Amino acid sequence: MSKQMPERLFSLATIKSSVSTVAAGLFVATALFGPGLPSAYAGSDLTISGSSMLFPLEQVWAEAYQKSHKGVHISVASTGSGFGIANAANGNISIGASDAYLTKTFRKRYSNLVSIPIAFDDAQVIYNIPGVDKKTVLKLDGPTVARIYLGKIRYWDDSRIKAMNPDVSFPHTKIKVTHRADASGTTFVFTDYLNQTSKAWYDQVGRDLAPAWPVGSGYNGSDAVVAAVMSTPGAIGYVGLGWIKEYHLSSAALKNKFGNYVEGTIDTIKKAGYSALKDPEFPNDFNRSIVWNLKDPKAYPDANFEFWMVSTNLDGGSMRQVRKLILWALGPGQAKKYTVSSGFAPLPFEPLKPRLNKILDRLLPGNSKNEVSPG
Amino acid sequence: MEKVEMNSGEELYPTPAIGEIRVEQPSRRLMRGAHLSREDRMFGWTLKGGALFILILFLIVLGVCIVTAWPSITKFGFAFLWSSAWNPSRQIFGAFPYLVGTLWVTGIALVVAIPVAILSALFLSDYVPKWLGGIVSTLMEMLAGIPSIVFGAFGIAFVVPLLRDHVEPFIARTLGAHWDFFNGDPMGYGILAAGLVVAFMIIPLVATVTRDSLLMVPREMVEASYALGATQVETLLFVKLKAVIPGIIGSITLGFGRAVGETMAVLLLIGNQGSIPHTIQDVGYTISALLANTFTYAVIDPLYSAAEVELGLILLLITLVMNTLGRKLLMRLMGGRLAGSVGGG
Numbered sequence: 001m002s003k004q005m006p007e008r009l010f011s012l013a014t015i016k017s018s019v020s021t022v023a024a025g026l027f028v029a030t031a032l033f034g035p036g037l038p039s040a041y042a043g044s045d046l047t048i049s050g051s052s053m054l055f056p057l058e059q060v061w062a063e064a065y066q067k068s069h070k071g072v073h074i075s076v077a078s079t080g081s082g083f084g085i086a087n088a089a090n091g092n093i094s095i096g097a098s099d100a101y102l103t104k105t106f107r108k109r110y111s112n113l114v115s116i117p118i119a120f121d122d123a124q125v126i127y128n129i130p131g132v133d134k135k136t137v138l139k140l141d142g143p144t145v146a147r148i149y150l151g152k153i154r155y156w157d158d159s160r161i162k163a164m165n166p167d168v169s170f171p172h173t174k175i176k177v178t179h180r181a182d183a184s185g186t187t188f189v190f191t192d193y194l195n196q197t198s199k200a201w202y203d204q205v206g207r208d209l210a211p212a213w214p215v216g217s218g219y220n221g222s223d224a225v226v227a228a229v230m231s232t233p234g235a236i237g238y239v240g241l242g243w244i245k246e247y248h249l250s251s252a253a254l255k256n257k258f259g260n261y262v263e264g265t266i267d268t269i270k271k272a273g274y275s276a277l278k279d280p281e282f283p284n285d286f287n288r289s290i291v292w293n294l295k296d297p298k299a300y301p302d303a304n305f306e307f308w309m310v311s312t313n314l315d316g317g318s319m320r321q322v323r324k325l326i327l328w329a330l331g332p333g334q335a336k337k338y339t340v341s342s343g344f345a346p347l348p349f350e351p352l353k354p355r356l357n358k359i360l361d362r363l364l365p366g367n368s369k370n371e372v373s374p375g
Numbered sequence: 376m377e378k379v380e381m382n383s384g385e386e387l388y389p390t391p392a393i394g395e396i397r398v399e400q401p402s403r404r405l406m407r408g409a410h411l412s413r414e415d416r417m418f419g420w421t422l423k424g425g426a427l428f429i430l431i432l433f434l435i436v437l438g439v440c441i442v443t444a445w446p447s448i449t450k451f452g453f454a455f456l457w458s459s460a461w462n463p464s465r466q467i468f469g470a471f472p473y474l475v476g477t478l479w480v481t482g483i484a485l486v487v488a489i490p491v492a493i494l495s496a497l498f499l500s501d502y503v504p505k506w507l508g509g510i511v512s513t514l515m516e517m518l519a520g521i522p523s524i525v526f527g528a529f530g531i532a533f534v535v536p537l538l539r540d541h542v543e544p545f546i547a548r549t550l551g552a553h554w555d556f557f558n559g560d561p562m563g564y565g566i567l568a569a570g571l572v573v574a575f576m577i578i579p580l581v582a583t584v585t586r587d588s589l590l591m592v593p594r595e596m597v598e599a600s601y602a603l604g605a606t607q608v609e610t611l612l613f614v615k616l617k618a619v620i621p622g623i624i625g626s627i628t629l630g631f632g633r634a635v636g637e638t639m640a641v642l643l644l645i646g647n648q649g650s651i652p653h654t655i656q657d658v659g660y661t662i663s664a665l666l667a668n669t670f671t672y673a674v675i676d677p678l679y680s681a682a683e684v685e686l687g688l689i690l691l692l693i694t695l696v697m698n699t700l701g702r703k704l705l706m707r708l709m710g711g712r713l714a715g716s717v718g719g720g
Contacts, residue, residue, distance in 0.1 A: 083672075208464045211462075213648060214650075215648075217647065231539075
């Protein structure tokens with residue numbers, strides 16, 4: 001089994017993620033123990049820090065943006081969504097990157113933050129079942145996945161799983177539950193789906209970037225989860241869209257609100273996003289998940305927006321730069337060579353535009369009548 | 376206290392003790408520096424400054440940790456230590472699973488490392504041919520210098536598959552037939568993998584210090600033993616090894632300190648699950664791995680970060696207690712003739 005695992009998985013990727021953990025730790029140490037040190041990022045015009053998931057996309061964006069906008073310097077750091085939110089709010093960085101929208105508690109605590117959706121991503125259930133062909137797409141629903149992750153369903157040939165997949169012959173193999181150990185946006189999206197579909201999950205665990213997992217084993221970074229699932233017979237895990245393609249993983253079709261089993265692809269994820277954007281009831285501050293509760297019967301039920309968080313207290317000069325960068329990222333920055341190649345689905349600018357106007361109004365009071373356009 | 380002991384051991388011809396460096400104590404007048412020139416005194420102050428800096432640094436670290444951890448300390452009290460509930464979104468925190476995980480990894484590491492290290496130290500000091508001794512010693516010192524992330528990668532690439540496919544099923548088949556504790560699901564990742572790899576990391580540490588202690592056993596002692604008719608094995612086990620027990624204990628204390636705080640290799644191997652291990656094949660979680668994994672997120676909430684910093688304080692406390700105990704035990708064994716270092720040698 002272990003021979004199937006591409007070597008670079010454990011050698012390079014895992015080390016890289018762990019080294020970045022240390023770097024992130026240092027970052028946090030400065031943030032926690034050295035408040036009031038705004039010059040931590042001295043010498044750069046814009047600083048983006050936070051979500052490790054968005055980090056690769058932000059890197060290619062920063063590179064391209066600096067090429068086309070001479071004199072602008074952007075520094076990007078992968079420090080975790082929590083760090084991004086907290087430090088964008090207190091003004092240590094210009095943009096905080098987060099995988100999760102601000103829930104009620106955090107909206108109260110960080111009332112000066114404006115969330116800007118910047119890309120699409122999702123969480124997909126991956127598995128490694130001995131004797132089942134890798135190309136088989138399992139059908140799973142929220143309650144079943146929740147029962148697996150609660151430790152209630154323990155074997156792959158459980159009657160519930162078999163009932164949903166009558167064509168697949170399952171071995172009597174123990175299910176090895178894997179999950180992320182670090183705080184992760186993918187975890188937030190994944191647990192959001194379980195939270196909205198399973199009452200047992202809602203009562204016992206809930207939705208969080210780093211929840212209290214009842215069973216299983218945890219790994220630092222999606223790369224480590226992929227490595228563990230691929231090398232452990234009977235394993236189940238979850239990762240974002242980009243990883244599925246890169247490592248040719250088997251991923252399950254998840255049941256959506258209409259009872260359809262939908263595979264996570266760029267197309268079905270976009271459908272989820274569009275249906276939210278077109279819904280007049282969807283809040284303009286984007287503080288609602290696009291998991292499960294959607295009006296498109298073909299939408300993937302476990303997608304999410306990636307966010308940039310910007311504080312309304314930024315000074316005028318920085319704010320102008322940030323606005324420019326946001327408009328660029330939502331326009332030319334959504335080209336496939338940036339988004340899709342970094343593992344994200346591109347955001348549609350047109351349906352977003354009226355909402356974006358309202359968001360950007362909040363970011364530059366007094367200059368709010370200017371029409372926004374990409375570029 | 377130590378000074379008095381050191382000065383009073385003069386009446387008899389002292390039993391040679393390892394780890395003891397006898398320093399003539401200068402008189403009080405000399406100590407006060409009455410005879411010193413200005414440069415000497417300035418140099419003295421510089422030295423004192425350096426020493427003071429270490430002390431202040433320690434106090435600052437301790438102070439900042441206590442202040443940051445205060446909300447958690449006051450909210451949960453001592454119950455923090457034995458509560459197993461850890462649910463950040465519900466603001467409930469308990470250290471027990473992480474404490475247990477830390478002790479498991481450290482325990483497995485020490486149980487594996489100590490015998491191997493002592494055997495290799497004995498080999499290196501007494502049995503090895505000279506040409507091989509140099510090579511092995513150098514390799515061992517190089518091993519001690521390998522960064523822990525490399526050990527972690529080695530663990531994932533080699534130890535985990537080995538344990539999953541061969542060792543853990545074997546343990547479950549043999550020992551597991553009699554005791555449930557050995558009859559878990561073979562997963563590869565877990566306390567066993569983490570403990571073993573940490574053992575690999577501390578073996579060179581314990582072995583080098585023990586070897587150095589063995590090499591410093593006075594020739595007279597060994598010769599006396601042979602003169603009384605002891606064999607090589609008897610001399611080694613009952614004379615030399617006995618003489619270096621303080622050195623071994625010191626090195627174990629060092630190894631414990633490293634094992635208890637090891638982060639990167641453990642984080643990659645232990646399977647980071649905050650539950651109490653029931654079998655040797657189970658996954659677990661150590662304090663340091665938890666902090667490395669989630670501390671960047673914990674800063675978002677004051678109580679969350681307080682709880683994690685309190686875990687760090689507990690780790691600090693464990694290390695302090697172990698070091699103190701190690702010293703105390705050493706003092707007893709040495710009959711109070713302990714010179715400054717616990718490192719032996």
